[in-house]
Amino acid sequence: MDIFRVLSRGASLKKSKQLVTDYALPSGQKTHSQKKKEVHVEKEVDREIDFFKTNKFKELAKSQELKDEEEEIDAVNDIEEEEEEGEGEGFEGPSPRVKTEEEAHALRKSYKANVTGDDIPLPIGSFEDLIARFKLDQRVLSNLIDAGFTEPTPIQSEAIPITLFDRDIVACAPTGSGKTLAFLTPLVQQLKTSQRKGLKALIISPTKELAQQIFDECNKLTKRTDVKTAILSKSLSGKLKNNIVKKDKFDLIISTPLRLIDVVKNEALDLSTVERLIFDEADKLFDKNFVEQTDEILSKCSNPKLRRSMFSATIPSSVEELANSIMVHPVRVIIGHKEAANQQIEQKLVFCGNEQGKLIAIRQLIQEGEFKPxxxxxxxxxxxxKALFHELLYDRLNVDVIHAERTQVQRQEIIDRFKKRDIWVLICTDVLARGIDFKGVNLVINYDVPNSAQAYVHRIGRTGRGGREGKAVTFYTKEDSVAIKPIVNVMKQSGSDYDKWMDNMTKISKNEKKRIKNGQIKRKDISTVPKIVKQKRRQKTDMIEASKKRKRLELLEKEFNEKQVIISDD
Known part of the structure; x- marks a missing residue:
């Protein structure tokens, strides 16, 4: 819903020009889809101001669902009419905004881009440039605008033309800068224009949550097109294995590594036809926990025309070396600093002394009004x-917890509730640190110091997304004196304020870095329960266990005596 359109209803208008609102065309000049869109906006307004959730709009829900299908058909007809009109008039689209190397250099300088490689394509200055330079499909452009994307971000300006020129790419840009759209837009265009049948593209993600998010964004771009996409869920995996769904049904599949490998091993998918392979959160997919799986996927994608793309907010040197070994003349795109955090995020370090101090620090944030859900x-x-979840429940906060022990359905439900603001505070492990787009997160708290600079950048990147401002607070104790050093370096590169005495901290050694990354720092339990209460609980538990043990022994002794009696009688 466009709130600015709603607020503009009381504006003064020139009646001579047949205007009905200050943002609208004269009613006679509106297309059928524009009129329907205005009616939809009015309904959205009425629904939004129905604060007490009356039944008035519940009754309209079913009829609205039926109308949605009709609206989609009408919208397709409108687009087809516009395309026919455009073809009749010899429409070629507006001329590109960026035409020369000088203009490209000025644009890259404005958003601090470092682009290296052979024969680098010019960036785009607007999405309309794609029509003039690449004949972007009208439906894809319409879907972009409908989804609220009007101007490309820096990473989109660079990555989209590079991909459409059929080049391999390694791209690094801050969190929340639109990397997903940077690889989806050219991919959908390429799939739309491809005449070949069968699986043409793969997107690999390290987590199921991120894969689901990419799939949702992809659906927005493929609306009203014939591009068939799927997320490789447990259900679809089973259908492919049992040949209920044909292996060549989809143009694009989005998956996590292990599930894809499992399906390929069962010969339910053929990756030799894949022409586009995209790694989202590439640094994670090429670290020691995923590299074997990633390598296996690469070996199965044997198409000589295969194009590879890597995207992440952090690309370490080791990942770049791997990229150069598997890619053909890749273009390297770095927006801002390679290891820096999003500059829209205000970063802060808080020394808490010990574990109890962290709980006090959270309660202090609440009292001072900095804890804004x-x-x-x-x-x-x-x-x-889990322990922190129970502690904050006692403080009567609207809180929930998400981690790997919860089922996929539970995790997705919690994420949806958090996005809808039904949950104010979400406690999580690094399962949610990468890629997930939570719009409007005001504050990220690192209750425990992350084990690397990359993990820190991805964690705090859940706030300050899409041009919004955000805040990140990291608690540290005496045990974190070494682990805090990479965090300080990230803050320096991002231009954040920090205590100047930290400049005198010795540089972290390779062995220290390896030890922090491989083994978690041992910490005391999170609890405000007094020691005497804990001791009484332990005594009670020990007494119960001793009683159960005694009863088991008595039962065994009784059974033994009964058997002895039977033997003596015989």
Whole structure:
């Protein structure tokens, strides 16, 4: 719903020009889809101001669903009419905004882009440039505008033309800068114009949540097109294995590595036809936990025309070396600093002394009015996440917890509730640190210091997305004196304020970095329960266990005696 259109209803208008509102065309000049859109906006307004959730709009829900299908058909007809009109008039689209190397250099300088490689394509200055330069499909452009994307972000300006020129790409841009759209837009255009049948593209994501988000965004761009996309869920995996769904049904599949490998091993998918392979969160997919799986996927994609793309907010040197070994003349795109965080995020370090001090620090944030929901809190383990959840429940906060022990359905439900603001505070492990787009998160708290600079950048990147401002607070104790050093370096590169004495901290060694990354820092339990209460609970538990043990022994002794009696009688 466009709130600015609603607020403009009382504006003065020139009646001589047949205007009905200050943002609208004269009613006689409106297309059928524009009129329907205005009616939809009015209904949205009425629904939004129905604060007490009366039944008035519930009754309209079923009829609205039936109308949606008719509206889609009408919208397709409108687009087809516009395309026919455009063809009749010899429509070629507006001339590109960026035409020369000088203009490209000025544009790249404005958003601090470092682009290297051979024969680098010019960036785009607007989405309309794609019509003139690449004959972008009208439906794809219409879907972009309908989804609220009007101007390309820096990473989109660079990555879209590079991909449409059939080049391999390694792209690094801050969190929340529109990387998903940067690889989906050219991909949908390429799939739309491809004449070949069968699986043409793969998008690999390290987590199911991120894969689902990419799939949802992809659906927005493929609306009213014939591009067939799917997320490789457990259900679809089973259908492919049992040949209920044909292996060549989809043009694009989005998946996590293990599930894809499982399906390929069962010969339910053929990856030799894949021409586009995209790694989202590439640094995670090429680290020691995923690299074997990623390598196996690459070996199955044997098409000589295969084009590879890597996207992430952090690309370490080791990942770049791997990229150069598997790619053909890749173009390297870095927006801003390679290891820096989003500059829209205000970063802060808070020394808490010990574990009890962290709980006090959270309660202090609440008292001082800095704890503004929605809030994300990150911890290093599932045990600690559960413990903090129970502690904050006692404070009567609207809180929930998400981690790897919860089922996929539970995790998705919690994410949806958090996005709808039904949950104010979400406690999580690093399962949600990457890629997930929570719009409007005001505060990220690192309750435990992350184990690397990359993990820190991705965690705090859940706030400050899409041009909004955000805040990130990291708690640290005496145990974190070494682990805090990479965090300080990120803050320096991002231009954030920090205590100047931290400049004198010795540089972290390779062995220290490896030790922090491989093993979690041992921490005391999260609890405000007094020691004497804990001791009484332990005594009670021990007494119950001793009683159960005694009863088991008595039962065994009784059974033994009964058997002895039977033997003596015989």
């Amino acid at each position: 929605p809030v994300l809190i990150f911890l290093q383990s599932i045990t600690r996440a």
